[in-house]
Amino acid sequence: MRVTFAGVGEAFDDKLPNTSLLVHAGSSTVLLDCGFTAACVFWGMAANPLALDAVYISHFHGDHYFGLPALLVRSIEEGRTKRLTILGPSGIESRVTRLMEMAYSNALARAKFSIFFIECDPGQDFKHAGFRFRFAMSDHAMPCQAIRLDTADKSLFYSGDGQPTDDTLELALGCDLVVHESYSLDQEKTGHGSVESSVDFARKASAKACALVHVKRTVRRERKNVILARANAISDMRVFLPEPGDVHIL
Ligand SMILES: [Zn+2]
Ligand SMILES: [Zn+2]
Numbered sequence: 001m002r003v004t005f006a007g008v009g010e011a012f013d014d015k016l017p018n019t020s021l022l023v024h025a026g027s028s029t030v031l032l033d034c035g036f037t038a039a040c041v042f043w044g045m046a047a048n049p050l051a052l053d054a055v056y057i058s059h060f061h062g063d064h065y066f067g068l069p070a071l072l073v074r075s076i077e078e079g080r081t082k083r084l085t086i087l088g089p090s091g092i093e094s095r096v097t098r099l100m101e102m103a104y105s106n107a108l109a110r111a112k113f114s115i116f117f118i119e120c121d122p123g124q125d126f127k128h129a130g131f132r133f134r135f136a137m138s139d140h141a142m143p144c145q146a147i148r149l150d151t152a153d154k155s156l157f158y159s160g161d162g163q164p165t166d167d168t169l170e171l172a173l174g175c176d177l178v179v180h181e182s183y184s185l186d187q188e189k190t191g192h193g194s195v196e197s198s199v200d201f202a203r204k205a206s207a208k209a210c211a212l213v214h215v216k217r218t219v220r221r222e223r224k225n226v227i228l229a230r231a232n233a234i235s236d237m238r239v240f241l242p243e244p245g246d247v248h249i250l
Contacts, residue, residue, distance in 0.1 A: 001023065001024070001154040001155075001176070003156060004245070005246045007038040008214070009214065010214045011061070011063035013220075016220075018036065018037045020035060020042065022042065026130050027130070028129045028130030028131060029051060029053055029129075032147065033058055033064045033065070034067040036063060037063075039070035039071045040070060043074060050079075050080050055085070055087070056133075057092060058159075058160025059089060059145065060089065060095055065088070068096055068099060069107075073104050073107050075113065076107060080112065083115070084115050085129065086116070087118040087133070088120060089145060091119075093119075096117070120135050122167060131151060135147055135148075136148075138160060138163060139162045144162045146160050146162075146168045156250065157172040157175040157178045159181045160181065161191075164193065164197055172201070174206055175208075176207070176209070177207065177211065179210075181214040183214055185219055185226065195230055198212055199239055200235075203234065208238070211248065212227065220241070
């Protein structure tokens with residue numbers, strides 16, 4: 001399994017695109033979240049953008065799904081013919097349909113590919129596009145589902161937004177890589193993860209490595225060394241702050 005960090009930023013970072021992960025295994029590719037500043041980055045990073053199998057939306061905040069119109073319309077322009085799956089919380093199809101109507105009305109009528117929607121719920125466990133999909137609710141300002149992707153021998157956990165919960169910890173157990181939203185350095189903001197809570201979470205899950213993403217822009221810029229020092233004080237697991245374009249092989 002290969003994870004490319006298309007974006008690693010929070011919602012309004014002027015330097016770092018919104019957190020978005022391109023996950024590749026075998027001949028399958030899934031994009032995890034597609035925020036307003038992440039969609040165009042995807043096109044520059046994917047080896048074969050038109051081969052993308054699926055997009056997973058963790059929750060309905062703009063920095064996680066408002067990039068879909070750009071992704072879809074560029075796919076139309078580039079002549080995509082392969083069916084695209086969009087997975088997300090309950091209401092994903094009506095949300096995306098309304099978003100497209102507002103952004104580029106009638107564009108979908110020109111599409112030479114179909115869109116297949118899958119509504120995801122905690123407790124679901126299914127295989128799609130070469131991956132096993134599972135979900136759990138995090139603690140965020142709106143319902144957000146963390147996701148676990150497994151291949152035959154590798155596993156990835158991505159938190160979406162929000163503080164860890166008992167359910168997300170159970171989901172992450174034994175993962176090769178935990179990618180966790182870590183908006184603050186300390187647990188100062190409700191509904192968001194922190195550096196400390198994310199590393200502690202990955203340690204409890206016995207993960208092999210932990211990537212901290214969605215860090216508040218000022219904290220990430222001014223306190224990068226403090227973040228890594230704090231993380232290393234909690235655990236001897238590999239903890240890192242990925243940059244856009246970084247690739248992690250599991
Ligand atoms: Zn966010
Ligand atoms: Zn959010």
